[in-house]
Amino acid sequence: xxxxxxxxxKAKWWSRPPEGRAVPxxxxxxxxxxxxxxxxxxxxxxxxxxxxxxxxxxxxxxxxHAPLPAERAPMPVxxxxxxxxxxxxxxxxxxxxxxxxxxxxxPQPLHEPDVYSTPPYGGPGPWAPAPPVQxxxxxxxxxLPPPYASPQNHQSAQSGLNYPPPQPPHQGQHPxxxxxxxxxxxxxxxxxxxQWLQYDPWNTAAPVQPLTHPGEPRRTRRRxxxxxxxxxxxxxxxxxxxxxxxxxxxNGGFTTVELPQADRExxxxxxxxxxxxxxSALPSVVTLHVSGSDEQGTGTGFVLDRQGHILTNNHVVxxxxxxxxxxxxxxxxxxxxxxxxxxxxxxxxxVVKVTGVSGLKPLPLGNSDNVRVGDPxxxxxxxxxxxxxxxxxxxxxxxxxxxxxxxSGDGSDVSYVDALQTDAPINPGNxxxxxxxxxxxxxxxxxxxxxxxxGTGLGGGQSGSIGLGFxxxxxxxKRVAEELINTGKATHPVIGVSLDMEYxxxxxxxxxxxxxxxxxxxxGGPGAKAxxxxxxxxxxxxxxxxxxxxxxxxxxRAHRPGDRLELTLLRGGRERTLTVALGSADGS
Numbered sequence: 001x002x003x004x005x006x007x008x009x010k011a012k013w014w015s016r017p018p019e020g021r022a023v024p025x026x027x028x029x030x031x032x033x034x035x036x037x038x039x040x041x042x043x044x045x046x047x048x049x050x051x052x053x054x055x056x057x058x059x060x061x062x063x064x065h066a067p068l069p070a071e072r073a074p075m076p077v078x079x080x081x082x083x084x085x086x087x088x089x090x091x092x093x094x095x096x097x098x099x100x101x102x103x104x105x106x107p108q109p110l111h112e113p114d115v116y117s118t119p120p121y122g123g124p125g126p127w128a129p130a131p132p133v134q135x136x137x138x139x140x141x142x143x144l145p146p147p148y149a150s151p152q153n154h155q156s157a158q159s160g161l162n163y164p165p166p167q168p169p170h171q172g173q174h175p176x177x178x179x180x181x182x183x184x185x186x187x188x189x190x191x192x193x194x195q196w197l198q199y200d201p202w203n204t205a206a207p208v209q210p211l212t213h214p215g216e217p218r219r220t221r222r223r224x225x226x227x228x229x230x231x232x233x234x235x236x237x238x239x240x241x242x243x244x245x246x247x248x249x250x251n252g253g254f255t256t257v258e259l260p261q262a263d264r265e266x267x268x269x270x271x272x273x274x275x276x277x278x279x280s281a282l283p284s285v286v287t288l289h290v291s292g293s294d295e296q297g298t299g300t301g302f303v304l305d306r307q308g309h310i311l312t313n314n315h316v317v318x319x320x321x322x323x324x325x326x327x328x329x330x331x332x333x334x335x336x337x338x339x340x341x342x343x344x345x346x347x348x349x350x351v352v353k354v355t356g357v358s359g360l361k362p363l364p365l366g367n368s369d370n371v372r373v374g375d376p377x378x379x380x381x382x383x384x385x386x387x388x389x390x391x392x393x394x395x396x397x398x399x400x401x402x403x404x405x406x407x408s409g410d411g412s413d414v415s416y417v418d419a420l421q422t423d424a425p426i427n428p429g430n431x432x433x434x435x436x437x438x439x440x441x442x443x444x445x446x447x448x449x450x451x452x453x454x455g456t457g458l459g460g461g462q463s464g465s466i467g468l469g470f471x472x473x474x475x476x477x478k479r480v481a482e483e484l485i486n487t488g489k490a491t492h493p494v495i496g497v498s499l500d501m502e503y504x505x506x507x508x509x510x511x512x513x514x515x516x517x518x519x520x521x522x523x524g525g526p527g528a529k530a531x532x533x534x535x536x537x538x539x540x541x542x543x544x545x546x547x548x549x550x551x552x553x554x555x556x557r558a559h560r561p562g563d564r565l566e567l568t569l570l571r572g573g574r575e576r577t578l579t580v581a582l583g584s585a586d587g588s
Contacts, residue, residue: 272438277378278390280440282331284363285380285433286310287387288338288352290317292324300381300433301328301352302363302442304481308354311481312432313447314343314415315405317350328354331388342484344587346492346557348404348415348447349477351484363434366441368420368473371395376438377422379446379469381430393424393467399544401554402470404448416550418558419470420444426469435471444471479560493561493582496525497532499549507539507570508552530580533571540568556582 251257269275284303288310290296299316303309310328317340320326326338336354343350375395383389400421405413422435426446435444450468483490498520503509510527511520512534520534521527532538539546541555542565559565561584568577 274392277440283361287329287382289327290320292319292321295319298385298429299431302434305362306360310352314348314350316432342488344490345413346587347480349480364441366443368443368475378436379424381433383427383429391425393422396423397421401551403550416554418554422469423467425465427465442474445477446471490587491584492587493559494585495527495580496522497527501549507537508549509537526580526583530578537570
């Protein structure tokens with residue numbers, strides 16, 4: 001701040017006259033009425049520009065201010081003049097000198113210069129009133145809009161000045177230089193000149209003009225920016241939608257996953273289905289654990305009656321010997337000790353008995369003579385000590401002659417079985433278990449399998465099932481079981497001859513002498529009575545072909561002692577037919 005002290009050349013600026021004092025008039029100014037005096041003074045003051053240092057330059061007017069050219073004329077205040085009775089006037093204003101009033105024959109400033117250099121030409125004075133309002137002057141180089149262009153102010157338009165039309169003077173005042181209105185041709189030319197239209201916020205009478213040229217490319221850029229924003233928004237929406245869809249697909253939605261499930265059923269099954277057969281037969285099937293002084297084993301058996309008799313294979317109980325232990329576990333988990341009732345190595349069957357067990361359910365027996373190839377069957381056992389294992393298959397063949405055992409080397413433990421062949425999976429541990437039909441009736445006792453690595457076998461160390469399982473027909477098992485229960489021993493049907501087991505031809509040849517050096521045909525035996533002689537080759541039994549001595553033994557043991565058989569044999573190249581009544585021999 002300048003604290004009210006003048007800092008430069010004194011400005012030629014005067015404030016309005018104080019109210020109540022007479023305003024001197026020049027000789028050309030007519031007396032003004034009280035209402036017009038103040039208004040005219042205000043307008044004249046508004047039209048006079050401030051005096052700068054150019055007034056002292058050479059050629060400048062010394063007594064007053066020369067009129068400004070049109071392009072430098074100040075813009076009038078765009079407000080109605082204030083009435084004289086309302087216009088304030090400073091009380092200390094002094095009348096202007098007469099020399100100033102008479103210069104150039106026009107009204108002169110009403111007051112002496114401001115010694116305090118009132119803004120905008122110097123520092124603010126403490127008693128100076130605010131200067132009158134003046135419209136902002138456009139910056140140099142700003143083009144004029146077409147409505148304000150005219151021949152007189154064309155130069156001003158080019159220099160950037162923009163003046164509104166002059167207002168009519170009040171009585172007692174000299175009119176300001178007027179400017180003609182723009183012509184239509186000139187306005188059109190100015191509009192076509194490519195100049196941007198301007199907007200004057202101080203001139204309310206001027207028409208509102210757009211701020212941009214119609215051909216301005218900013219609108220295109222805005223449109224492109226809007227389109228780019230829309231594309232970006234769409235892309236973001238697609239990415240978000242894809243992420244949400246992936247989440248829903250991966251997690252099954254935003255809620256807890258609940259998988260569909262069938263309702264609980266009653267559990268009933270058809271009696272002839274595998275499930276129905278297993279449900280009926282399992283309570284009668286047991287698992288045997290046998291231990292002896294040298295070895296131990298596991299097998300299967302099934303209940304024959306309510307007295308506790310259980311049928312199984314001979315090779316299952318063999319490890320117990322004469323002093324071993326046999327433990328029986330029922331399908332429900334109940335366990336009991338068992339005692340050996342009898343066994344027979346020739347049939348590979350044995351019977352054990354449990355005591356002190358109630359609620360035993362015997363397994364019904366079927367008829368193996370009624371079985372046909374292709375009939376469905378179910379095998380139940382404990383393969384590899386997995387008790388209550390159920391497998392299913394069909395009857396693959398009937399009357400399949402097999403031999404098993406022979407570990408002793410003297411042939412005393414060899415089993416000859418006219419077996420039922422099945423493809424139901426049978427593995428070590430299934431031995432002695434039942435092979436049942438669709439009515440859950442026993443038609444065979446699972447006894448042997450054909451292993452891929454070692455051929456026929458019954459004991460442990462064998463490979464798994466390859467679909468070749470063999471079962472003793474229940475008709476033979478029933479007879480042997482009855483004999484073992486009743487007498488402790490089983491009888492074997494015999495014809496009283498010794499066979500040549502090394503004969504390689506087709507059929508079974510009668511030997512020349514017995515193993516101990518005796519005769520090959522037992523004197524007084526069934527064979528001798530029928531007329532069989534050493535060297536005869538037996539080719540058929542009851543019309544069925546036999547190809548070896550083992551097959552002849554199997555065919556004979558498939559019958560009971562006392563049964564009559566028709567044998568076909570070759571003697572001296574001639575075929576003969578004989579009838580033999582089977583004898584009996586004690587088994588071991």
